[in-house]
Amino acid sequence: MTTGERHADLLDRVREQLAGRSAEPDAQTIAEAVRSEAGGLLSDTDLLAALRYLQTELVGAGPLERLLADPLVTDILVTGPDRVWVERGAGLEAVEVAFDDEASVRRLAVRLALGAGRRLDDAQPWVDGRLSGVGRHGYAVRLHAMIPPLALDGTCISLRVLRAATMDFTTLVRSGGIPDEVRDLVSGVIADRRAFLVVGGTGAGKSTLLNCLLGQVDPGERLVLVEDAPELDPQHPHVVRLVARPPNVEGIGEVSVRTLVRQALRMRPDRIVVGEVRGAEVIDLLTALNTGHDGCAGTLHANSIAEVPARMEALAALGGMGRAALHSQLAAALDVVLGVARQPDGRRGLVEVGALERGAGGSVSIRTVWSRDGESVGAHR
Structure with a gap:
């Protein structure tokens, strides 16, 4: 029998012995189980090798x-x-x-x-x-x-x-994540308490940009953050962080982002921030934006700012909201859309800034007011 086969056989016996324990085994517990199952037949060198192998198999990742x-x-x-x-x-x-x-x-x-x-x-x-x-x-x-x-x-x-996004505004500008030419425009979104969304694809830097912008909020304001997983950690003195909980192995105990958004409305927020709008909670975010909570924000998965209305239509439909109602709420609730993307050199940052416009038929579109590649205003209607 090879060393790997001996370790595998020992692993099976040790795993069976530890199966009844509720906590993840530590090194001492595993060592005791190894000695017990090995019956004293392993040398110190073999015992150490087996312990390392079993720790890899039984603990952490x-x-x-x-x-x-x-x-x-x-x-x-x-x-x-x-x-x-x-x-x-x-x-x-x-x-x-x-x-x-x-x-x-x-x-x-x-x-x-x-x-x-x-x-x-x-x-x-x-x-x-x-x-x-x-x-x-x-x-x-x-x-x-x-x-x-x-x-x-x-x-x-x-x-x-x-990992928590902790980069501040100055650092992001210095690194090029926020081009210097739109620094004042972006900071003005926060100072003027404009409601905004940060949009982009997976790994494009949505949380990083949102986090640094929240650090620019007046220290006298109360921020209530709602997230599916803890990513935001703004440098701000008054932050309340709420994190959703998935169901347990029996399928019970779930606390959704949508539920937390509703609770946030009762916590005297100055601004409500949704870490990422993924489903029907978009309806509750729009409700918050339309009930006197200026300057609220969130992130949304979309490949460009032009896709935002259609993307929000799809999410709102999950909560039973029709297209006309969504566009009506969106026009009244949202002011600015900030688009982020990954550049060819691997850097991530702001590439588009858009403003909402409502057409004659009531539908909302996004008008580009700035883009990194110099496209003209209105190119993404």
């Missing part, structure tokens, strides 16, 4: 731990035992991280699913959840995993690392 510790990594993608990819801001790149076999990848996926309060097995072959305190730095992580036979080539794991 296993072989992915060192990637989570990299402050530049935003996404980790596993598509096979020896096919691991990361995103560090310049596109996906393969890394030299490998699992022993497909079974090892699946064991990690199942363990992470349990950590998110979900199940992952043949009856429920995919999982979508959120992990807290993953990695040595305790970052929140969005998890998605899928196992065969739906994932034809083996277990797939996708981790999105949710």
Whole structure:
């Protein structure tokens, strides 16, 4: 029997012994279980090797731990035992991280699913959840995993690392994230208490821009932030942070973003901020914008500012709001749309600024007032 086979056999026995414990095992607990199951037949060297192997298999994110510790990594993608990819801001790149076999990848996926309060097995072959305190730095992580036979080539794991966005306004201007030519325009949106949305694709820097803009809000104002996962951390003295909660493994206990938006309305906010509008909570955000809460904000997944009306129509439909009602609410609620994107050189930042216009038929469109590539005003009607 090879060393790997001995470790795998030992792993099965140790895992069975630890299965009844509710807490994640620490190094001492694992060591005691290893000694117990090995029956004193391992040398100190073999015991240490087995302990390291088992810690990788039983604790945290296993072989992915060192990637989570990299402050530049935003996404980790596993598509096979020896096919691991990361995103560090310049596109996906393969890394030299490998699992022993497909079974090892699946064991990690199942363990992470349990950590998110979900199940992952043949009856429920995919999982979508959120992990807290993953990695040595305790970052929140969005998890998605899928196992065969739906994932034809083996277990797939996708981790999105949710590090708090902390860059301030001055730093973002200095780095080019906010071009100097629109610095006053953007800061004026905050000073004039304009309601605004930050829009862009996945990983385009929506949270980074919103976070730095919130740091520009008058210190005397009270900000109530509502998020699906904790990403915003503005440099402001009066912030209330509300974070949604997914259902547990029994499918109960969920607290949605929409519920939290409703609660935020009762917390005497000066500004309500929704970290990302993903569904029917867009209706409650529009309600907040139309009830005297000037300067509210949010982020929305859209590839350009021109797509915003159609995107919001689709989300509002999830809550039963029709197109005409949505456009009526939107025209009264929103003033400015800020579009962010990733540049060819990998840098992320502001690329478009738009203002809302209401046509003769009542429908809302976005008029471009500035774009990084110099397009004329009105190019995105």
